[in-house]
Amino acid sequence: MDSLRTADVWQKINLIEDSCQKAYLHHIRDVPRLPERNIPVLHVKLHPPKKGFSYQEGQARLLHDLANIELQAMELGLRTLIEFPDAPKLFREELIEVVLSEAKHLKMCLQGIEQLGHKWGDWPVHVGLWETTCEEDSLLDRIVIVHRYLEGSGLDAGDTLIHKLHGTHSPVVDPVLKVIVEEEVGHVLFGSQWYKRICAEQEIDPEIDFKERLLKVSHKIPKRLEKLNYQLRKAAGFEDSELEFLEKFQEIKKQMAIKEQ
Numbered sequence: 001m002d003s004l005r006t007a008d009v010w011q012k013i014n015l016i017e018d019s020c021q022k023a024y025l026h027h028i029r030d031v032p033r034l035p036e037r038n039i040p041v042l043h044v045k046l047h048p049p050k051k052g053f054s055y056q057e058g059q060a061r062l063l064h065d066l067a068n069i070e071l072q073a074m075e076l077g078l079r080t081l082i083e084f085p086d087a088p089k090l091f092r093e094e095l096i097e098v099v100l101s102e103a104k105h106l107k108m109c110l111q112g113i114e115q116l117g118h119k120w121g122d123w124p125v126h127v128g129l130w131e132t133t134c135e136e137d138s139l140l141d142r143i144v145i146v147h148r149y150l151e152g153s154g155l156d157a158g159d160t161l162i163h164k165l166h167g168t169h170s171p172v173v174d175p176v177l178k179v180i181v182e183e184e185v186g187h188v189l190f191g192s193q194w195y196k197r198i199c200a201e202q203e204i205d206p207e208i209d210f211k212e213r214l215l216k217v218s219h220k221i222p223k224r225l226e227k228l229n230y231q232l233r234k235a236a237g238f239e240d241s242e243l244e245f246l247e248k249f250q251e252i253k254k255q256m257a258i259k260e261q
Contacts, residue, residue: 007038039121067109147191192237
């Protein structure tokens with residue numbers, strides 16, 4: 001049994017280190033179509049309305065949503081370990097560190113939910129992040145989608161949440177958010193550095209490729225909802241030209257969707 005194929009979230013955490021080692025040694029060779037869940041999985045548009053952060057339930061729901069993101073980030077890292085056995089050895093070793101960090105974030109969120117009088121599964125979840133990836137991805141596709149786009153968007157959203165919670169002063173939520181935002185910078189930087197390194201090895205211009213690759217996968221990735229956080233993004237290895245393109249990207253996606261109708 002590995003972390004993708006067990007449904008219990010705590011068992012997923014308990015199994016993740018062993019699952020990463022098995023994947024690293026090529027002892028896990030395939031991934032399920034979807035990771036297992038034992039709580040309701042619904043499209044995000046079908047989720048119930050949320051209470052404000054001034055309510056404990058609203059704070060617990062926020063941590064529940066974050067836990068769902070951290071869970072998928074953990075699983076996506078394991079998926080990459082399994083599906084790219086020939087990726088550079090150091091990349092795979094550093095990726096394991098990222099996956100275990102995501103597991104730590106997930107555990108913090110779950111503990112916070114319980115401190116606030118709720119539990120995992122009190123609300124439905126989605127698997128939208130997992131579904132942005134597929135077995136046809138190249139390693140560069142996967143790095144751009146997961147570490148530079150999804151986790152990069154998480155930097156923008158996490159910093160926005162900290163500001164929204166500024167007047168609430170939740171002793172449960174605040175420290176969890178602080179740790180996640182600080183450590184996610186390193187996760188995105190991991191993606192930025194390896195993206196550039198692999199581009200160099202393949203004699204690809206990363207400035208051109210980043211734009212072309214994002215456009216190629218644009219139909220699979222969600223809208224970026226928050227304003228770009230330039231400070232955090234630059235700390236995570238984004239170049240000015242990449243940030244300029246990301247500012248335009250949502251409008252480009254919108255126009256492409258209109259043309260496809």
